[in-house]
Every structure is written in structure tokens, then in C-alpha cells.
Amino acid sequence: xxxxxxxxGFDNPTRRSFLSGAAKGLLGLSTAxxxxxxxxxxATAEIxxxxxxxxxxxxxxxxxxxxxxxxxDVKPGAATQGPTKAIKTNADGVQIGQYxxxxxxxxxxxxxxxxxxxxxGAHAQGRYYMHTGYQMRGTIRHPSLGAWLExxxxxxxxxxxxxxxxxxxxxxxxNGFFDASLTPLPIGDPTAGLLNSQRVEHVTEERFEHxxxxxEKMNEAxxxxxxxxxLKDYAKVYxxxxxxxxxxxxxxxxxxxxSDDVRAAYGDNKFGQGALLARRLVERxxxxxxxxxxxxxxxxDNFERMNDLCPPVDRALSALLADLEARGMLDETLxxxxxxxxxxxxxxxxxxxxxxxxxKAFSALMAGGGIKGGQKYGxxxxxxxxxxxxxxxxxxxxATIAYSLGLPLEFQVYSPxxxxxxVAHDGKPVKALF
Amino acid sequence: MNRTHLFTAALFPALFAFVLFADDEEMAExxxxxxxxxxxxxxxxxxxxxxxxxxxxLLRENCFECHSAEKRKPKxxxxxxxxxxxxxxGKNGPVLVPGKPQQSxxxxxxxxxxxxxxxxxxxxxxxxxxxxxxxxxWIANGADFGAWKGAVAATAGGSVTVxxxxxxxxxxxxxxxERLRVFRELDERVSTPSSSAMKAAKDTxxxxxxxxxxxxxxxxxxxxxxxxxxxxxxxKISPLVRNIAILSLRGTAITDKSMTLIAKMPxxxxxxxxRTAITxxxxxxxGKAKPAILRTINLYGTKITxxxxDPxxxxxxxxxxxxxxxxxxxxxxxxxxxxxxxxxxxxxxxxPKPEAPSQNNGNGNRRRRKKK
Numbered sequence: 001x002x003x004x005x006x007x008x009g010f011d012n013p014t015r016r017s018f019l020s021g022a023a024k025g026l027l028g029l030s031t032a033x034x035x036x037x038x039x040x041x042x043a044t045a046e047i048x049x050x051x052x053x054x055x056x057x058x059x060x061x062x063x064x065x066x067x068x069x070x071x072x073d074v075k076p077g078a079a080t081q082g083p084t085k086a087i088k089t090n091a092d093g094v095q096i097g098q099y100x101x102x103x104x105x106x107x108x109x110x111x112x113x114x115x116x117x118x119x120x121g122a123h124a125q126g127r128y129y130m131h132t133g134y135q136m137r138g139t140i141r142h143p144s145l146g147a148w149l150e151x152x153x154x155x156x157x158x159x160x161x162x163x164x165x166x167x168x169x170x171x172x173x174x175n176g177f178f179d180a181s182l183t184p185l186p187i188g189d190p191t192a193g194l195l196n197s198q199r200v201e202h203v204t205e206e207r208f209e210h211x212x213x214x215x216e217k218m219n220e221a222x223x224x225x226x227x228x229x230x231l232k233d234y235a236k237v238y239x240x241x242x243x244x245x246x247x248x249x250x251x252x253x254x255x256x257x258x259s260d261d262v263r264a265a266y267g268d269n270k271f272g273q274g275a276l277l278a279r280r281l282v283e284r285x286x287x288x289x290x291x292x293x294x295x296x297x298x299x300x301d302n303f304e305r306m307n308d309l310c311p312p313v314d315r316a317l318s319a320l321l322a323d324l325e326a327r328g329m330l331d332e333t334l335x336x337x338x339x340x341x342x343x344x345x346x347x348x349x350x351x352x353x354x355x356x357x358x359x360k361a362f363s364a365l366m367a368g369g370g371i372k373g374g375q376k377y378g379x380x381x382x383x384x385x386x387x388x389x390x391x392x393x394x395x396x397x398x399a400t401i402a403y404s405l406g407l408p409l410e411f412q413v414y415s416p417x418x419x420x421x422x423v424a425h426d427g428k429p430v431k432a433l434f
Numbered sequence: 435m436n437r438t439h440l441f442t443a444a445l446f447p448a449l450f451a452f453v454l455f456a457d458d459e460e461m462a463e464x465x466x467x468x469x470x471x472x473x474x475x476x477x478x479x480x481x482x483x484x485x486x487x488x489x490x491x492l493l494r495e496n497c498f499e500c501h502s503a504e505k506r507k508p509k510x511x512x513x514x515x516x517x518x519x520x521x522x523x524g525k526n527g528p529v530l531v532p533g534k535p536q537q538s539x540x541x542x543x544x545x546x547x548x549x550x551x552x553x554x555x556x557x558x559x560x561x562x563x564x565x566x567x568x569x570x571x572w573i574a575n576g577a578d579f580g581a582w583k584g585a586v587a588a589t590a591g592g593s594v595t596v597x598x599x600x601x602x603x604x605x606x607x608x609x610x611x612e613r614l615r616v617f618r619e620l621d622e623r624v625s626t627p628s629s630s631a632m633k634a635a636k637d638t639x640x641x642x643x644x645x646x647x648x649x650x651x652x653x654x655x656x657x658x659x660x661x662x663x664x665x666x667x668x669x670k671i672s673p674l675v676r677n678i679a680i681l682s683l684r685g686t687a688i689t690d691k692s693m694t695l696i697a698k699m700p701x702x703x704x705x706x707x708x709r710t711a712i713t714x715x716x717x718x719x720x721g722k723a724k725p726a727i728l729r730t731i732n733l734y735g736t737k738i739t740x741x742x743x744d745p746x747x748x749x750x751x752x753x754x755x756x757x758x759x760x761x762x763x764x765x766x767x768x769x770x771x772x773x774x775x776x777x778x779x780x781x782x783x784x785x786p787k788p789e790a791p792s793q794n795n796g797n798g799n800r801r802r803r804k805k806k
Contacts, residue, residue, distance in 0.1 A: 049647045051614050102786040156641065157657045248659065264788030285657050318786045326783035328706065328732035328756040370611060389601040406647070432605045 047152050052406025053370025053434065054334040055156075056282045057149065058275070059290040060317065061172065063127065064297030067343035067355055068363040069384045070306055071097045073114045080345035080383040082353065083303050091374035099310035102318035108374040109321050109330065110367040111433050115378025115387045118341055118359040118394045123297070126340030126359065131172060133398045133425040140415060143176030145401055146288035148423045150182050152407050157285030159247030161185040161240070164281055166274035167292040177415040180233035181240060184290070187253075190270060190277040194244070194253040212242075252284040253277070262323075267315040275316035279323055282333055291316075296339060300354035302347070313337075321367060334369025334404050338397065345384045361387050364397060369404045370434050377433060395427030403429035485580045488568045496544075496555050514540070516584025532577035535570040544569065614646075617679060620701050620727065621649040624677055631673035638670045639663060645679050651701060655682035665691045675699050682706035684732075690716035697723035704728075708756075709735040714742030721745025732756040740766030747773055756780045 069075060074086040074097050086095040089107035096104060096112075103110070120126040125136045132142035143151070150162035163184040165173045175182040187194070203211075223231065244250065251257060255276050266272040271293045278289035293313055298305045317337065324330040342362025343355035361380045367373060379389040392400075399409055402423045409429070412420035493514055501508050502515035512524025520540070523529050529540040536542060546553040548560040561569070572578075627642075627650065635642045639658060645651040652674060656663050663686040671678075678699050683692075684706050693716040696705065702725055717738060722745065729751050739761040746752060752774060757767060758781055767781040 051611075051617075051646050053611060053613060105784070156655075159658065261788060262785065265785035315786055322784045322786075326756070326758040326780060327708065327734055328730070328754070328780070331730075331754075370613065387600060390603060391600060431607075431610055432603065434611050 048408045048411060049152065050403075050406040050408055052404065054332055054368070054404040055287065056329075056333040057145070057288045057369070057401065057405070058278045058282060058320065058333060058335045059145070059288065060275070060313070060335070060337040061130075061168070061290060061292045062296045062313070062337065062339040063172075063292055063294045064123065064339070065126070065341045065343055065357055066296045066339035066362070067298060067302060067306075068114070068116075068358075068361065068380075069343070069345055069355075070099065070302070071310070072112045072363040072365065073342075073361075073380055073384055075382060075384050078345075078383050080347070080385070082347050084306070094374065094376055097306070097310075099306045100314045102314045106318050106321045109325070110365055110373050111371050112376045113364045113366065113378050113392050113397070113430070113433075114361075114376055114380055115389065115391045116338075116342070116362045116364050116394070116397060117387060117391055118362075120394075121341060121357045121359045123340060127172065129394050130338060130340050130397075131174070132176065133395045133423075133427060134421070140417065140419070141174060141176045142421065143178045143182070144173040144184075145398060145423070146173050146184055146290065147175045147178050147182045148402070148407060149288050149405055151178055151413070152411075152423070153287070153405070155285070156287060157247075157249060159243050160249050160252065160281070160284060160286050161244070162286065163288045164278075164286055165290045165292070166190050166277060167270055167294070168290060172292060173288075173290050177417075179236070181236045184288075187274075187277070190274040191255055193256070194250060249284045252280045252286070255280065262319075265315075266319040267312050269312045271312045272316040272319070275320045279320060279329075282329065283327070298343065298354055299348070299356055300351040302343065302353055302355045304352075324368060330368040332369060334371065334401060335365075335367040336401060337365040339364070361385065366400070366433060371404070372434060375433070377430065390430075390432075392430055393427060395425045396430060397427070399424035399427030399429040400433060403431070404434070484575075485572060485578060486582050489572050490582060492561065492565050492569065496558075496561060500555075517579040517582065519584070530573065530577055533574060535573040538573050538577075541566075541569050541573055616703060616727070616729070617645050617649070617651055620679060620703070621646055621651045624650040624701060626650050627652065627674055627677045631677075634670050634673055638667050640671060642674065650677055651679040652677045653680035653682075654678050655680075655706075656684075656686050660685040661687060663687055665689055668692050669695060671695070676701060678702060680704045680706075683710055684708045686710060688712075690719065693717075693719040696720065697725065699725070700727075702728050704730040704732075706732040707736060708732055712736050712738065714738055717742040718745045721748050724748050724750075727751050730754045730756075733760060734758045736760055738762060740769075743767075743770045746770075752777045754778050754780065758783050 069080060070082070070084040074084065074095055075081050076086045076095070085098040087098050087101065087104055089096055089104040091107040091110075094107050094112065096107065118126060118129060120129045120135070128134075128136040128142075131144040134142040146163035146165075155162040161184070163173065163182065164187060165184045166187045167190075168186060173184040175184070255263065255273055258276060258280075263273065263276065266276040271291060274291040278291055281289050293309070295305070295309055298309075317335070320335065321330065324333055324335070339362065341357055341359035344358045346355075348354045348356060361384065377390060378387065378392055380386060381388050402409055407423050409422065409424055409427070412422055414420055497514050498504060501510075501512050503513070508524075510524040510526060512529060513519035513522070514529075520530055521528075526539070529538060531537040543552060543554040544561045545566055553560055632642060635654065639656055639662075640654050641657055642652045642654045645653050654671065654674065663683070665688050668683070668686070668688050669692070672695060675695070675698050679701050680703060681696065681699070685708070687710075689711045690713055693712070696702070697720050705728060712733065713736070726749075728749055730753065731746070734756050735758075737760065738757065740763055743755075743757075743762065743766060746755070747770070753776065755770070755777055757779060760781075762781060764781065767779040771777060771779045
């Protein structure tokens, strides 16, 4: 594989983590037989699955802490609103911020949660908590929702990864303490396709198999001598890679196969094309795709930055909802938009009108997958400071996602160290959304 | 004996009696306190309500600023805004020992001289003598909180404590997830598919999973190598005809011929046929069979026309019809929706209009204009 070019496609944190993982893998790698297809050793038989309304999740993550007062919890007339104007939507009684005019035409499909709350006010901790439902600790790495989904429900298409992250870095999706095969596939640039997933030209299929065979023989002695889980994990990484190379569904990763009109409708930027890629992947059986939008940490210049941050998300989400709906996929695909915390109602005037971190109350969106659209759930007070109705904790939020997917909320999975964990920790699903 | 001796002699019994009586009083107090705090059933209401009347206001005014949910990091890791929190104590241990005010830090710290380093509250006015006495009395009487619940303790997961005064709406479980109810009712009428039938399905390349956990209704789809699934391959699914509730043939090579088999499925609720070679003729076959429960048909990307919709009028349960990217016209779609009175026809893909080349590179930064 042309490693350098492959690596260049990643954002920095991903590259670092890939390097550390790959370095371990390339030395003394034990390849379990790659030529035979390995039966998936799944413990999924014992997991008490529940009834589901959603099969897939497209998870849009606003990294940095998306302001709630300027987006989906507008308070027209309040002092804390600042210059943001509220606009009407096609859902009765629902108003959103002026920066989402395209989404306003699709709000009949969307449920807004205005009563999100968290106790984590720092980025790394907040992100981790939102993705895993557990607090960040030094002692263990918890799995994120996508890994839980794959662990409990397996893959639909075995040749494609079960879980993909577009544009994400650290503290985002992770397999946690689960098997390495549940690691999400990171994609740095959605328009670049899956780099280096084709055999190099001069290596024919025959030569490739020959090389793999040789590699196997070389590692046989090592593998037999050292039976450890880490070795099995490294082997799986290679297994996955080869299987992916052979997949006829690789074309799913190629957004250039879409017409220029559609690509332009989603938006000529990383986030928009990432959303388009997500739709393509979900169509082919990838169940969980996360797309990350960065830069929402508007400590200064909050309102000006809204003009830059919101349009790509507005466009991508609107296009995605319309596209999924037309294909009859919205019924079974849960679309989520969330962030780590909100931003202060009080505007910080000595920082060119910014807003600081505010985990006490913030907003998130859910659409599709059985969600009743056109509703607002939960309320904050007149200035957007405190929750006055139907609070939804981060764990409750994740429990709601798990509930739509039919994942058992009480079922405990044990880490290698013997500690029990649940898909959404102690969260209770918000059933009123369905 | 002289007068001094007499006096001293008289004093002793007096002192003794005093001591005795004093003991009795204390004991009586403690017994009293014990009975009161343990006694919730009797009509005795002397101490119930006393907390909320005389002690809670003091806590609110003097203590909650630093020792409640209002403060993100309560001082000394101590919260005083509910019985549970008070009983949990703080960094330095328990702050309340019912019946023993002198061992209860929440009293003793407040009773310190006002120039003492450790006096509580640390700033502003210390508690007035009569307020302090009320707290002491309350603790001595057993520290009964009465009906006061205060702020609910945080869950193990560390979710933020929200004021219990927050309104919570209740839901009607019968109005939830109506879509699943159909499957639940159906599932009871269907028997378990045989293992040979399941094997036959697997051999065709189909993926068959139960719709409901442990149920007999199946969702059948073709995911791998869909281009190779033709009518012949699909026909192998026939042993499962009664069990299939959701069927997806998206992108497969089936033709109208397979509609005969599909029309035989009595429990089919959702049918996905996007990007297949199905035509109006296939829909005619389906319409003739009048599948009673079929609710959703997905035909996007097929070559069907307005004429193909007519036979579908016979389907009593049809709720959602997807016909985007077909030859169905807008008028045809509207007409169908009107005639079925309740079926939603999804014929458009309302993508946002593409704009001029974006000023935005999607990372929240405007593209820098090249300097001339």
C-alpha cells in the first residue's frame, strides 16, 4: 500500500493513532488464514435484542459546542438572544435560528430536543461523554454507539465496515475495549474515496495470493508460540483490509459516482460530501456513519461565525433528509445532530460577542428511524438558561438512539478487566419522541 | 456541728438532687428525641414540619450558595440541599448526627465565634443566636426532615441534578411506535420457519432475520452480489412465503415474473423494489392478489408509469408509496393520493437548490480571496 498517500488523507490525530497502531501491526504480524473466510465469532446470539424502528444511524457531530440559543432554542425578544433572528419552519409552532433556512423547509421531519444537559464542560470530556455515555477515565476506553450497534447487531454487509467516521479525530467514535474488528473506519476526505484499496497494478491476483501465503508461513511459528489477543487483533485488521479490497461494494465509497447536481445540492465542502457519502454507505449496509463538523467553539465572534458554520450543515442535513425520504430510507435511518454542550446565554461582549461553554442546557436534533417529526421536546426558561421541562441527559440521549435501534438497555457487556458496561449507561430513552 | 458544716451538709443533697435532675432532663430529652424521630405513624406532629418551618429557610439563606446544586463544585464536596445529600456528608466526613448537635458539624461550625477561622458561613453574617438554637434543637430532637425531599441525588452516571420542580410530561404507551404494533399482531398468527427453509434462503444469498426479537416474521434482503439474484435464485425463497413481512430486492436482477411469488406472501407489510426491472405488468400481478396488509411499496428508480399505479388502488392497507425517479408524473401521483384517501405518495426529491460556488470551505472559515 502506498502508505504515505494513505496517511496524507487523514487529519492529524487520526494519522497519529493510525501510525501507532500500524507500527505495532507491521512487526511480527500474525495473519490468521486470510484465504478462507473466517466465520464471524459473534456472541450476538445471547444478546436480548428488542424491537427496532431504525436500522441505521447517520450521526452528525458539531465539535466544539454548538450554541443552542442561535440554532434550535431561539428566544425572540430575550436579551440573551443577541442579534440572531428566529424564522418560521414548515412545522407548526416551531421556530429555529435564521442561519438554517433550508432546514426550515424540512422541520416536519425533525424533532428538536431543547433540554439536553451534561455535567462535562470541557471539550475532550464532553465529546467522550456524548459518544460513549461514560465519563472519561484513565483506566479504560469505552466503546461509542457505533461500536455497540455493531457488537450487538452485527453487520448487514460483511465486506464493508460496520461503522465509519468521516472527518473525526480523537475522542470521537471508537471501539473502546471491544474487539479490534469493531474499530470504525476513518475517512479524512470524503471525496478521495477509499485510498489504496486496490491492488497495485503489477501485483496480479495470483502474485497477491502467493505473497499472503508466504507471509502466513513466515508467521506460523510466531503465531503458534505466542497466542495472544493482540496478535489476533492485528490479524483481523489485515483480514478486514483484504476483505474490503475484494468487496464489490467498494464503489459505495466513491462520491464521484453521483451527478454533479446532487453533489452540489449537498454542498461542495467536506461536511456536505461526507453526508452524501454517508447516504451511499447506509444504502449498501453500513449501519453507523458519523460525520464531524468542526469549529463550533465560538468563544469570540459567535454571531459572525454562525454565518460560516451553519450553511454547510444546513445544506447537508436538508439534502440528506430529502434524499433519504425519496428513497424510502428515512423510515429506518435515524439521523442525529448533536454536540458536546451549548453556549452561554450571556454574551461575552469583550470578546467580540462570543459565548462560552454551557453544559447546563443545550439542543440536539433527531429525525427518521421512527421519530415523530415536527415536534419540540423539553423546554428551557425565557432566556435559555435553565431547563424547566423534560430534561434529557446525555445518557438518556444515547438510550434513545439505542432504543430506536432495538439495543437492550439493561444488558451488561464485560470489559476484559471484568467490569460491566451498558450501551447507554443508566440512561432512560425518551419514548415521547417516537 | 457548726453552721458551716450544716450548710455544706444541706448543700450536698441539693447539688446531688440538681445533678440527678439534670441527668433526668437530658435523658428525657434524648428519649423524647428518639421517640419523635422514629415515630412516623403516630399523629404526633410536633417535629414534622419543624424542619421546613425553621431550619430549611436558614439553610437556603446561609448555606445553599456554596452547598447545593447551584454551585458546580460544592464547597468541601458537601451539599445540603436534600436529606440524602446532608446524610452523605462532605470531604471531612458526616455533618449530621441525629440527636447529637455537639457532634454535628453543620451545627458546631455555625456555632463558632464569628472571628474564628472555620466559622460557617465564612462570609457575611453568622447565624443569629436564636436561629442557631433552632438548629441545635432540631438536631437534638432527632433531625427529622419531615416531608422535605429537596434536590434529587445525582445518578451514578453523573448526570446533572435538575430541580425536582421541573415539569415532566407523561406519555400514553398505546400511542407509541404504532408501526411495530402491526408486526406484533401479525407475528402471533405465523408459525416458526423450518430450518430447511431458512437454509434454502441462506443458500440463495438472502439475509433473513426476525423482525421482532424471537419472532417468526422475517425480514429478507439481498445484500451481497445483488446483481446475480435473478428470478430463479429468488424462487428458492418460496418455503418462507408465509413468514416474510419485509422484503427487499433492491438492485437485484429479478423481473415481473417474481411478482407472482411476491403476490403469494400473505403477511407482507413492506416491499422494496428500487432499481429493479419491475414494470407496470408486475404491479398488475400484485394488484390482482390484493395483499391485505401491504403498507409500504418502494419503487424508486424503476420504469413504472401512471398506469402502473391503478392496480394498486385495490390494496386496502397501502400507506406509503415511493415513486421518485420513475415515469410517474406529478399529476398521476396526486391523483393516486387523492383516490386512496390516506396513502402518501413520495414522488419528489426536494433537494436544496445548488448555489453558486461556495464561499465556504466547510470548516467554518471563509475561503481567503486571492490577493490581486
